[in-house]
Amino acid sequence: MLGNRLKALRGKRTQEEIANSIGVSRARYSHYENNRREPDNETLQKIADFFNVSTDYLLGRSKEKESDWNLKLPELTDKDERDIAKDLEKIISNLGKKDGYSQFDGQSIDDMDEEDRELLIASLENSMRLAKRIAKQKFTPKKYRK
Numbered sequence: 001m002l003g004n005r006l007k008a009l010r011g012k013r014t015q016e017e018i019a020n021s022i023g024v025s026r027a028r029y030s031h032y033e034n035n036r037r038e039p040d041n042e043t044l045q046k047i048a049d050f051f052n053v054s055t056d057y058l059l060g061r062s063k064e065k066e067s068d069w070n071l072k073l074p075e076l077t078d079k080d081e082r083d084i085a086k087d088l089e090k091i092i093s094n095l096g097k098k099d100g101y102s103q104f105d106g107q108s109i110d111d112m113d114e115e116d117r118e119l120l121i122a123s124l125e126n127s128m129r130l131a132k133r134i135a136k137q138k139f140t141p142k143k144y145r146k
Helices: 002-010 015-022 026-033 041-051 078-095 114-139
Strands: none
Touching: 002 026, 015 026, 015 041, 078 114
């Protein structure tokens, strides 16, 4: 499977050109295309980066050249950043309350040590950013997407 995909991706380029770009000899690259040898993980990643495809595609695990993680999500605007900061501040202040629903693992955020508190806040912020970017992708009409 790998060899067939490499041949198809190479197109009219030479094996020498691809081999030089990924830092292996032409003979070694030829072995990859002819399924005589499999590349190590580092080389496989270099090949995937060179052809701008996922390693899953190269290995035959996916028919799609790009994985879901390679999707281009819209960037956040300044307004989005302000909204996230405002919502995050509201969540953090609610977590500081001593009522039952706002406690994390039985303790409020104020009772956590500094490292756990920072990790929780960073996790919340990253989740909010990703959710906002995905929501923008879903609801932006195709004609307005870049």
